[in-house]
Amino acid sequence: MSEAACVLLVSDHVDGSVHVLTVPDGTVAARLTGRHLSEHAGFLALPGGRVACVDDRRGELLVLDPFAGKLIERTVPVAVPAEHLACDPTGRRLAVTTGLGKNTEPWSDVLTVIDLATGEAARVRTRVGEPGVTVLGGDDPLVVLRHREPGALAVHRFADLLSASPGCPPVTPHALLPLPDDGHGDAQAPDSEHVFAATGEGVHRARRTGDTLAGEAVIAWGSPARGWYLRLDTRGQALWTTLRGGDPDPLRWPEWTNQAWTHDLAEGRTRRTDLGPGLVFRLALARRHTAFTRVHPDGDELVLLGTDDAVRRFPLPGMDGAPRRGGTPWEGVQRRAVAASPGSDWIAVTRGGHGEVHLVDAETGHEATRLRPGTPLHHGGHMTLRVQNDGAEGDPVGR
Secondary structure, eight states: OOOSOEEEEEEETTTTEEEEEEETTOOEEEEEESOOBOTTTOOEEOGGGOEEEEETTTTEEEEEOTTSSSSEEEEEEOOSSEEEEEEOTTSOEEEEEEOOTTSSSOOOOEEEEEETTTTEEEEEEOOSSOOEEEEEOSSSOEEEEEETTTTEEEEEEHHHHHTOOSSOOBOOOSEEEEOOTTOOOEEEETTTTEEEEEOSSEEEEEEEETTEEEEOOOEEOSSSSEESOOEEETTTTEEEEEEEESOOOGGGGGGOEEEEEEEETTTOOEEEEEOOSSEEEEEEEOSSEEEEEEEOTTOEEEEEEETTSOEEEEEEOOOTTOOOTTSOSSTTOOOOOEEEOTTOSEEEEEETTTTEEEEEETTTOOEEEEEOOSSOOGGGOEEEEEETTSOGGGSOBOO
């Protein structure tokens, strides 16, 4: 294992707490209470081992430095409920979109943009929905919103948004690129100035040309299933997701099929690996492994896919309140969160409702310890693992 300092941020967004644990010993290095972080917007990696996240109850963006003596580096008021969170490749300019929250339909169209260097922030109105977001950098940064129904990539100049007048004025994008209506999942490759959006057709990609975007060929899934989540692999320029197939009825979730899908952006190669049936949610990228958790009534497991394509599976103890046959995997049930750092071999997996975090050595597959931060970790909680110079900020989209 690496000797570099490694910390795990564990959020119980229902209980309203954030714990910072040192890894692997599990010492509580810092604690926040009364902080209900947006699980959907997630944690955004910033340079220097810092992270950004959104407190949905207080309506604040938090910039956290788990390696400093004072955990909260800065707070900035933002519109909520936070849907997606992203920054430009420097980590200076951030955007927060609003969406569904606990409502049955999206209702807010407010977008917040922030310049951490100057402390400036502004709110504008865009379009009601559940927009994804990426922020392209350079001398003239662009905010790209991924909309649905009708689908589009909407391009805004960051400077125009930041200089908007008070009162949340409506803004019109200066460029639009059509998308299918079922977009869900966003990524950015800063080196090539590409943005990516997952749809039923595949991964739509577009490249920055001046202050607009030019569409390029769609990357096919190569499967009747589709991905609902995109992640840039900072260990090498690749995209990752899980392809979910089968009857979309959530009551049929134990029969859903799942494949790990990765596409090498440099070589144009796609690889798919079967993960098994059930619920596979987000993934995590460790130094030499990609980690998935699979929840199923017949038993849960951690699945590790190595850079050598080797697949290893390790059983996880069951959860009281786990999704059951005949019910959905979303409402009123416990789930699992998974976290890793590209600068470490540790994998962290929560046991929702039990207040436990399994800490696994990806090289051996053995559980090194079981951390107990002191909160139930309702709905599985949410986590991020950071090594100070792990390069995770190379993926400028909240996870």
